[in-house]
Amino acid sequence: MTAHEGVATPRPLLLPGVLDGPQVAATVRSILAEQRPDGAIPWFTGGHLDPWDHTEAAMALDAAGEHAAAERAYRWLAQSQNPDGSWYAGYFEHGAAGVSNHAVETNFCAYVAVGVWHHHLTCGDDGFLDRMWPVVRRALDFTVGAQLPGGPIAWRLDEDGTPAGEALLTGSASILHALRCGLAIADYREEPQPDWELATGLLQHAVAAHPERFLDKGRYSMDWYYPVLGSALRSPAALRRIEADWDRFVVPGLGVRCVSDRPWVTGGESAELALALWAVGERERAVEILRWIQHLRHEDGSYWTGYVFEDDAIWPEERTTWTAGALLLAVAALGGDPATVAVFGAEQLPNGLAVQGCC
Template sequence: MIEFETTLDAIGALQDHRGMIPWAAGHHADPWNHTEAVIALALGARYHAARRGLGWLTRVANRDGSYCQFFTTSAVLEPRIDLNNCLYPAVGALAYLVSSRDVASVRDFAISFDVTVDFVLRRQRSDGSFPWALAPDRTPLEGSLLAGSSAMVLSLEAIEALDALLGRNRPHVKEASAALGAYICDPASRFLAKDAWAMDGYYPVLAGVLDDADARRRMQEFLERHYVPGAGVQAIANSSWVTTAETAEAAMAMIRLGELRQARQMLDDIEALRRSDGGYLTGWVWPDRVSFPADERSAYSAAAVIIARYLLGLGRPVGLVEGILARE
């Protein structure tokens, strides 16, 4: 598909000589959004670029396995450690392994990434939750994030899948995932107040931690609060900022529920944000249709569209990790 290939070209054009994929041209990178681009490149059979992306992740990890929050092309920009960021590279490694069959490269990555997994799991609290981040001195910061915790469940699912494909068995990973999922579903659990943000609405559904009835109820409420038909998803409720990435990720949540028609409509909505070079604008102000940030074409936005379109193309209810494994 020519449009698909052009978008992959747009993502690949942002990758620097070290393998880093920044948010957008001239911007910084973070491990999560970098990994999102790696997933898209792997699903699109851009194996060399995806492997270079995994190599960058290996090189910038701290000795204890942690990842700093933000990087420039030559230095650490923000030394805070987001635990969700630390685990998400597993999803990129899984996508690369299943797509490329390059077991040797992924086994090497997994060996170094084991230190990261152990670093994060040691931070799990007795109630199953994780602090959302650590200060540079490794002191836990107060509170947990609902979207970040849900994304961590996805990452732990990917780690289990990687282990299975590499012939490894680590029951404590599954146990950590189950405890975190239970915490997310517990009505008594407390998260930092981010309920106006779109990600808090759809990420528990995307992660598959809710039962079907609760997931459908949550997504219906989400659509009523965040979705602007014909435009996309508002990143923050009642704002005028509609974004590509949040729309594509929300579509992934709808795909997981089997609501394929709704997911397709949401993805069609944001085609207006696609540029002639295959990139996607980060977002626009609605209804003025003014690009914001001005003409910013973010790698993670384009990647989210590719991933969502790939999952939609499977034609059935499927989660992210299950969808990646479907390439086998």
């Protein structure tokens, strides 16, 4: 039995002042309502799907007890994977015929490892892991193949399949998290992946210590908190990073700016910052952020993507599954959901090979 069938909400999703039982159930229903019969979870009805946000929504469904729906989402990823292990950046319908964006972005491809490990920790289904392991292996082999000198991962592939010569800090931090989850799967299966171990060590060092190796996107809040969320930084370095730009990105009472010089707060970035804060022991601030963004909640339980506070206007006028998903995952972590804590707390995820000082 599941939340949308009218039974009890999983206790970790009950967070006083943020979500009660009926509110959780409504938010879960808002994601389920967008999932297509083939398992795909688009941003919203009529919108496109990207593999990263699709996976985030699937993880939220698992945290809510909707395991069958989450498994359908992973089945969609398995069926849609390209032969080289990648996915395209955007889809309207299942399969190649519905591709809306033929670009290939490496962090989109790697994130399947985070979702698959989260699902396995939630359900303990070795059969699921057997089915998804080849998908994860191809995806991470593809991603590691795009590693640049010095450790960063090229953020995309050119049309001829050549990795771009540039890396994004946010994307590489997300890939670091995915590689650590992939190594956890490999350890569980007793199938060592030495190439991933080396790539993980090099990438961790680059994200934590060499910002000059990435494109300068410092205007974006994701570049601020993702080295923490992606597990490259933990206390006290993580707290120093959070404090350094808190006033630049955080708008008290409203949430987190997407871009530092724009009067626009977004639910997804706010929920992810809350998750990063929780990961480094800042529980009270995490809960406060989640309370603030309830002004983005729609009466049906879904969440608006963002709010332009200078104009007192919702923008864009869309309610996205990934915004709801990010919120549910942050609440699940704060509530002590074991799988979500293990994945985003990252304390037990393999670190890869230590390479500090090597380059």
